[in-house]
Amino acid sequence: MQYTEIMVRYGELSTKGKNQRDFVNRLGGNIRKSLHSFPKVEVHPKRDRTHVTLNGEDSTAVIERLKQVFGIQNFSPSLKVGRTLPEIHDGVLKMMQEQLKPGMTFKINTRRSDHHFEMDTNELNEELGGFVLDNFPDATVKMRNPDLILRVEVRHNGVFLSSETIQGAGGLPVGTAGxxxxxxxxxxxxxxxxxxxxxxxxxxxxxxxxxxxxxxxxxxxxxxxxxxxxxxxxxxxxxxxxxxxxxxxxxxxxxxxxxxxxxxxxxxxxxxxxxxxxxxxxxxxxxxxxxxxxxxxxxxxxxxxxxxxxxxxxxxxxxxxxxxxxxxxxxxxxxxxxxxxxxxxxxxxxxxxxxxxxxxxxxxxxxxxxxxxxxxxxxxxxxxxxxxxxxxxxxxxxxxxxxxx
Ligand SMILES: Nc1ncnc2c1ncn2[C@@H]1O[C@H](COP(=O)(O)OP(=O)(O)OP(=O)(O)O)[C@@H](O)[C@H]1O
Missing domain, CATH: 3.40.50.620 (HUPs)
Incomplete structure (x- = not known):
């Protein structure tokens, strides 16, 4: 599946208090260096996560590189879609066709950083859960420990769908210890x-x-x-x-x-x-x-x-x-x-x-x-x-x- 963005989460970084900004910037630089052969990739380091925008670069190859970068706790490849329901449906269908195997249980987990969006998190959870059940009749919804969690994040610039969390290399960003x-x-x-x-x-x-x-x-x-x-x-x-x-x-x-x-x-x-x-x-x-x-x-x-x-x-x-x-x-x-x-x-x-x-x-x-x-x-x-x-x-x-x- 060709993802559009990778959401990178930190591990020990969050415990480093006032040095945090240096750590995040250093990690951002290291991610950029390790992805230098993907010229269209953009790396946006933020306090709690780094967003890697793929702009059409091969997500599978980028994922393999990211697994080797120290300082990353885990990361989730995500698919960016437009903010209309038909566009969200289209993305959910693509993700589920790839990830949801026969007989699996699932749940939808929505977060909104844009509160002006027409539906609230509960409404979206229900709407999209129903949509998945309509398209995959042998799947079942399970709230506790489902086989698959589809995360739906509503932001100002689009809706981001992700379902996988890939383990990173852990450790600290190279360069932060001297x-x-x-x-x-x-x-x-x-x-x-x-x-x-x-x-x-x-x-x-x-x-x-x-x-x-x-x-x-x-x-x-x-x-x-x-x-x-x-x-x-x-x-x-x-x-x-x-x-x-x-x-x-x-x-x-x-x-x-x-x-x-x-x-x-x-x-x-x-x-x-x-x-x-x-x-x-x-x-x-x-x-x-x-x-x-x-x-x-x-x-x-x-x-x-x-x-x-x-x-x-x-x-x-x-x-x-x-x-x-x-x-x-x-x-x-x-x-x-x-x-x-x-x-x-x-x-x-x-x-x-x-x-x-x-x-x-x-x-x-x-x-x-x-x-x-x-x-x-x-x-x-x-x-x-x-x-x-x-x-x-x-x-x-x-x-x-x-x-x-
Ligand atoms: N040619 C060399 N250049 C740089 N460092 C060396 C060289 N040879 C040995 N060393 C350093 O000395 C350490 C001990 O070397 P030695 O050959 O005794 O052990 P070793 O257990 O075979 O280690 P290694 O598997 O790393 O060679 C090495 O791990 C390395 O750090």
């Missing part, structure tokens, strides 16, 4: 952590460390494509790629094997914090889950955290791997994450890293490399790009390889 930097690998966990952070309103920027020639162009393309999947939840995302080869080579040469990983992670974190400070980020996010691998013990976190007092937030810290995988499938990052392109950490991972590294020793070994010089060089080499939903990076690379063959 900016955070996500340490994005090519694995399963960090994309899920990004999603969860964004769900709480964080305007996330992706930081990815790569180490050519030890890591392939596909590994970088995979991280970008994961970012593109995540961009569906925020409109677009900044992707910051950091060259890490030289740092890893230096560490490999100067640091004993048991501390390779800890020192690498300290350097990654130092650089992420420096980038956050340059770009107004307030916290670092990562995909660590307690006890999952050697680097994810509390001792290891302590030894790595030692380089900064900026908050390090770990949205998946207490999730089991199976829970993370379930979430990764739901946000469509799982299939990409399991592609076998090596991450820079895997390649330089020692066979037996220390599971309980000591902070003093980490500092001692780290002092063997030129921390400041190496950081400066890596930061000078960063590249930043804006990634939008639906952009394809892996396929492009395949084309390049196909041409080379």
């Amino acid at each position: 900016k955070g930097m996500m340490m994005l690998s090519g694995g399963i966990d960090s994309p899920v952590a990004s999603y969860l952070g964004m769900k709480r309103g964080v305007d996330m920027e992706m930081i990815h460390f790569f180490s050519p020639p030890y890591t392939s162009p596909q590994a970088l393309a995979k991280a970008k494509e994961l970012t593109s999947k995540l961009a569906a939840f925020g409109g677009s995302l900044q992707f910051i790629q950091v060259p890490f080869t030289k740092i890893q080579e230096e560490i490999k040469e100067k640091v004993p094997e048991g501390y390779l990983m800890t020192v690498q992670r300290r350097m990654m974190l130092r650089i992420a914090v420096a980038i956050a400070k340059m770009r107004g980020g307030k916290a670092i996010f990562n995909g660590e889950s307690l006890g999952q691998v050697a680097s994810q013990t509390m001792e290891s976190m302590e030894a790595i955290n030692d380089v900064t007092n900026m908050p390090i937030l770990r949205p998946v810290i207490s999730l089991d791997k199976t829970e993370i995988i379930k979430q990764a499938k739901a946000i469509d990052t799982y299939e990409l994450s399991i592609l076998p392109f090596e991450d820079c950490c895997t390649i330089f991972a020692p066979p037996s890293p220390k599971t309980r590294p000591d902070t003093e020793r980490s500092r001692y070994y780290e002092a063997k490399i030129d921390v400041e010089g190496l950081m400066k060089e890596a930061i000078a080499g960063i590249e930043v790009s804006e990634i939008k939903p639906g952009q394809n990076y892996l396929n492009q690379n395949e084309d390049v390889f196909a041409e080379l063959l």
Whole structure:
């Protein structure tokens, strides 16, 4: 069915008191961004709801996009008809033909914001209920818990009919919690952590460390494509790629094997914090889950955290791997994450890293490399790009390889 308007309702927004206006405006902006490929759509944010006018754009496609926008509690696609009874009848018939299945119970629920309308709510309820019964003889009216509620809203500019309430993504509009930097690998966990952070309103920027020639162009393309999947939840995302080869080579040469990983992670974190400070980020996010691998013990976190007092937030810290995988499938990052392109950490991972590294020793070994010089060089080499939903990076690379063959 081709609807004309979508009525968007908020969840936690209503509890935010004086910040409410900012939240509503931010959500309106995010809805506009996520619907940018539907040029005729108009978004009208109001205090209690946002109205999305479709102007002929495909309602099914718009509904799919809206399901991904954080800050929306639920929404109802509606059909706008004229204010005469024949026009209302025509719309009610269309809606019911689609929604009312044989033997279903229903009720009409009318609201008037225009009190000059010729009939009051009771009269309209009765009139339209009778009209439905005349046209669908095996339907029955039920006041409590009917199978279908047809909402009829009489406004100055028309009458709006709706019968479905579609669940939104919940959470808070992206951007309302400020900016955070996500340490994005090519694995399963960090994309899920990004999603969860964004769900709480964080305007996330992706930081990815790569180490050519030890890591392939596909590994970088995979991280970008994961970012593109995540961009569906925020409109677009900044992707910051950091060259890490030289740092890893230096560490490999100067640091004993048991501390390779800890020192690498300290350097990654130092650089992420420096980038956050340059770009107004307030916290670092990562995909660590307690006890999952050697680097994810509390001792290891302590030894790595030692380089900064900026908050390090770990949205998946207490999730089991199976829970993370379930979430990764739901946000469509799982299939990409399991592609076998090596991450820079895997390649330089020692066979037996220390599971309980000591902070003093980490500092001692780290002092063997030129921390400041190496950081400066890596930061000078960063590249930043804006990634939008639906952009394809892996396929492009395949084309390049196909041409080379
Ligand atoms: N190349 C990288 N660039 C940016 N961040 C990284 C990189 N490699 C690892 N990280 C960060 O460190 C965290 C822990 O990485 P590790 O490889 O130990 O764990 P993991 O459980 O495999 O996580 P993931 O599934 O996210 O890769 C990652 O979740 C990510 O936040």
